[in-house]
Amino acid sequence: MAKNCLRVIPLKRGLIIAILFLLLASTSYALKTQAVDRLIIRSPVADNMLVAAGEIDVASKISGDLLCASGAVYIDGPVDGDISCAAGTIVINGRVSGDVRVFGGNVELNSRIDGDLIVMGGNVQLKNSATVKRDTIIRGGNVVFLGTANNMDIQGVAVVFGGLATGNVFVTGQTVSFQKGSFVAGNLTYGSTKNVDLSNVRVDGSTYRKVLEPRPTVKQNYYKNTFYAFLAMTLIGIIFVLLLPYHARLISYKCGENLWTCLGLGLVIFVVTPFIVLGLLFTFIGIPLALILGFLYLVVVYTAKLATGFWFSTTFSEGKVMRLLMLAFGLFLVYVAVSLPYIGWIINALVALLGIGAFAMACLHTMRLSRKKRN
DSSP states (O other): OOGGGOBOOOHHHHHHHHHHHTTTSOSSSOEEEEEOSEEEEOSOBOSEEEEEEEEEEEOSOBSSOEEEEEEEEEEOSOBSSOEEEEEEEEEEOSOBSSOEEEEEEEEEEOSEESSOEEEEEEEEEEOTTOEESSOEEEEEEEEEEOSEESSEEEEOSEEEEOSEESSOEEEEESEEEEOTTEEESSOEEEEESSOOOOTTEEESSOEEEESSOOOOOHHHHHHHHHHHHHHHHHHHHHHHHHHOHHHHHHHHHHHHHSHHHHHHHHHHHHHHHHHHHHHHHTSTTTHHHHHHHHHHHHHHHHTTHHHHHHHHHHHSOOSHHHHHHHHHHHHHHHHHHHTSTTTHHHHHHHHHHHHHHHHHHHHHHHHHHHHHHHO
16 A cells, blocks of 8 residues: 555644544554555554545454445454444445444445444345344345344335344334244334235244334434435535535635634634524614524534534545545544434534534635735
């Protein structure tokens, strides 16, 4: 691998990484990053890795967490940590000692996962050799389960269940079918718009049927809404970068070079602006201005996460395609980080304040340049 593919993150910029990867990656090793068109990892890696490439092949052991964004990811070596990945195709053949969280068009699992498995994909397959020791959550189109798992929560369009579950199983889909020899040690709850044949599945616990798709729980709604929010934010970010590339780089620069200033300014704007809007609403003349200011405030707060995505796109990549890929990956990491229990709200607040401050500083910078040109 070329030496220029490896970047060492300075301490100041590393503060942003710390916010995103807190409890996602081990702090025992330095974070290594790669940004290339195609990457084949043939030598053991003793660090956490952040990888962005057109295609990624992991053929050796990674002693840490793996975070990746790619068109296709093939993991054949063991990973002694967590895997967080967004790709068109994801195939995991190596053993994973931690959790696996993946977004992909096609996801295939052929190995053992010692932690939880969370998958959102178009086509999801857990083959015969797949084993998940803890809980499994799958949201997909076509879902095929032939391996071994503990508690399972599966929602898809067409679901084929042919494996072994040592815990409880909740499965819904437009079509749900059980293959011969499938087994559920706990309770089985299934829902489908069509009749389901249970003659091929053995259930040691109780069996519950829901003819219509059950109402999603708060947790299920959260994952669904988070996924849609990630897709929407990624689309907004891509359009922003394509239409306003200079401003995206400027916002990124403010995040990296004026971190504390952005956080402080973001806090002031976040707290003070609502009071200004309320004050303007009490004056007849100020009502239109209050509505405009309030709308801009909500837009900036909602899109504040883009600033971190812009920072990722300009810091870890070269070229338009790679920058867009890293933008999506940066936003993916943000949404994973803010979903963490106990500290997710803190990370969400810091990312939001950083984004608000970076947007404001970029606007001030642009206004100063405009004045200079007029003078």
